[in-house]
Amino acid sequence: METLQIKGTILTPSLGDAYVAALKRNSYLSILRAASIVQPADVADITPVLAYAAAQTSPTQVAVKGGGAHSSTWASSDGGIVIDLFKLNKVALSEDKNSISVQGGALWEDVYKITSQAKVEVVGAPLWFVGVGGFTLGGGYGPLSGEHGLAIDNLLSATVVLADGRVVKTSATEEPDLFWAIRGGGGQFGIVVEFVFKVHPYAGPFTGGLLVYPIADKSDLRKVIDEWKKTQTSAERFTMHFSRPPPDFKPCVIIFPSTLHDVDGARARRSFAPFLELSAGRAQLPFRTVPDFHAVSHAADKALEHAPRRLVIRGTMFSDFYPELLGAVWDKWVDFTEGNPDVRASAVLWDLTVPDRIADIKPGETALKTRMPHYWIAIQGRSTTDESVDACREFTSDVVQFVRAKNAELSGQDLGWFLNMCQGDEKPEDVFGENLPRLRAVKATYDPGDVFNKGVSIEPLV
Ligand SMILES: Cc1cc2nc3c(=O)[nH]c(=O)nc-3n(C[C@H](O)[C@H](O)[C@H](O)COP(=O)(O)OP(=O)(O)OC[C@H]3O[C@@H](n4cnc5c(N)ncnc54)[C@H](O)[C@@H]3O)c2cc1C
Incomplete structure (x- = not known):
């Protein structure tokens, strides 16, 4: 070698x-x-x-x-x-600023530096250190998805090195089956060395912050969601975390509200008001308006600096914020993080992006399983010791299985797993749903020897 x-x-x-x-x-x-x-x-x-x-x-x-x-x-x-x-990280904005080409090893940091300078936007990850490659191939749910859909919905073309060494361009009109498969089917069809994305007009300034609600009663959870539902539009992006912040590590709900197009602060004042009221007299940090998405993507740097790096994430989709679902996940998380200080940095993240644009795309148009309106949840098991890693794995697995089953019971829809937050032991039909047979056929065409076999297995159709 x-x-x-x-x-x-x-x-x-x-x-x-x-x-x-x-x-x-x-x-x-x-x-x-x-x-x-x-x-x-x-x-x-x-x-x-x-x-x-x-x-x-x-x-x-x-x-x-x-x-x-x-x-x-x-x-x-x-x-x-x-x-x-990682060396293939070049980013080039087209002269007309309508598209951006990004090499397959770039981080979103590399992209946001360029887009922020040019005052344009692209649908990418919330955090700068996430890779463009994995994020996009798994669908790519980003802070601008409320306005512009998923990263794959904004992918115009890609260049792929196939298992046999050929380099092919793929788009809606060139190798269209391959283009379909890489939009939600993951990295098992070849090495994507270039992505070309649609570019959108400037969406800033962005106002964000942090609201901490020490939760005494589970009904408070429902109040938070009710307030959010009253004010939500596609120009707000909220996430809700179950977390135990220092110094006392008490169970809290932390809301990270963020508004787009917040020219004079009016949007933030309006959409954050009910939350500020709810948290009256309790801990909160000041809000900040930043001019560009590059700054937004660094907002969590300080919090993540000390987070334990023995991290396992599992995620799943759900249809709505059913009180019994929220309450049961809260209880499971409190129980798990209560007794063992090794794992108390484990957290639950609920994404509260308005899902309408994601559901604009017809099922089957891309390889993503679910196109009905939905949200996603990430269970983050974090451990300070090797000894507690298995417990974190078990916890994440137990909670996603519970959420998937409870959501299916309450909504009548089994939305399956979130590829970007799978671990590889999931059944492929639970990740790709009705798209699996077509994915297996595309795999047989482009990677018949199953060279790219890491991930949730897509066996070439024989
Ligand atoms: C803190 C954190 C926050 C996150 N938030 C979100 C979120 O908001 N929305 C969301 O959708 N996801 C989110 N994710 C999940 C994230 O999108 C996935 O973990 C994604 O796979 C990361 O991409 P990467 O390139 O860094 O991954 P890697 O670990 O490098 O790779 C992941 C998979 O993608 C494949 N791959 C990567 N690049 C290529 C390429 N160019 N060609 C072919 N295959 C490739 C790899 O082979 C591997 O199978 C988050 C993850 C973390 C850790």
């Missing part, structure tokens, strides 16, 4: 610190020791690596790393080759 003629870097364990640094992921639990890590300097570097892996007598696993933010081990390999795309 070390003798492969490429312009990029090849790292093996014998290289010590540089190799160890390249294994790093957002979660310590996502790290596996690869036999080699290849960091392509350009797209042409990728084909020889795939050829090398294919030529070995015993199959060598190939894993692809975008931003390394996924909390599974899908972007890592135990003894195989990792193709780490």
Whole structure:
């Protein structure tokens, strides 16, 4: 492997610190020791690596790393080759500012630096360190999704290195089946080396902040949701967290409200007012208006600085904020975080983005399972010790299973799992639903040997 003629870097364990640094992921639990890590300097570097892996007598696993933010081990390999795309992070805004091309290893940080400077927007992740690759291929639910749909709904074209080394362009008119599959089907069809996204007009200034509600009674949860429903529009983006903030680590509901187009602060005053009233006399931090999304994507930096990095995330979709669903998740989370200080940083995040635009796209138009109006929940298990990791895994798994089943019971709709927050042990039909047969057929065309097999398994149709 070390003798492969490429312009990029090849790292093996014998290289010590540089190799160890390249294994790093957002979660310590996502790290596996690869036999080699290849960091392509350009797209042409990728084909020889795939050829090398294919030529070995015993199959060598190939894993692809975008931003390394996924909390599974899908972007890592135990003894195989990792193709780490981090050097492929160029971003170019078109001259007419209608589209932006982003290389497959870019972080949203790389994109927001450009869009913020040019005063335009793109549907991306809420946090700067999330990779464009994994986020987009799993659907991409972002803070601007209320106004513009998901990242995949804004994808105009992509360039993909296939398992056999060919580089193909894909769009609604070129290799359309592949274009369909990568919009929600994940990274199992090839290595996306370039995404081209639709660009939208400036959506700032953005006003955000933090409201902390120590919860004495579960009915308070319902009050928070009722207030939000009264004021919500697609130009507000709220998230609700169950969290135990220092210094006393009491169970709290924390609301992160954020408004778009907040030119003179009027929108924030209007949409935050009921929440401020609800929290009267209780802890809250001041609100801040920032000019651009780059600043918004750094808003959680301080809070995340000390968060334990043994992180496991699982997520699922739900149809509405049913009081019995909210209350039961609250009880499960309080119980889990009460007794063991190792895991008290574990949190539950409810995304409160208005779902209408997401539901504008017809089911089956992209590979995403669910297009009926829905929300998503992320269960974040965080542990300060190795000993408590299994408990976190069990907790996240238990809560998402509960939410999925309870939501199905209450709404009559089984919305399945959220690919961007899966761990790989999920049944593919529960992630891709009715799209699975077509995904398997596309897989048979573009990756018949199942080279890109990390993730929720999509077996090529035989
Ligand atoms: C703190 C945090 C907040 C998050 N918030 C959201 C959110 O608001 N909305 C949301 O939708 N998701 C969210 N996510 C989930 C996130 O979108 C996924 O974890 C996503 O996979 C991260 O992308 P990445 O490129 O960093 O991942 P990686 O860990 O690098 O890769 C994840 C998967 O994608 C594949 N992949 C990555 N890049 C490519 C590529 N260019 N070509 C082919 N395959 C590729 C990898 O092989 C792997 O299977 C969040 C995650 C975290 C940790």
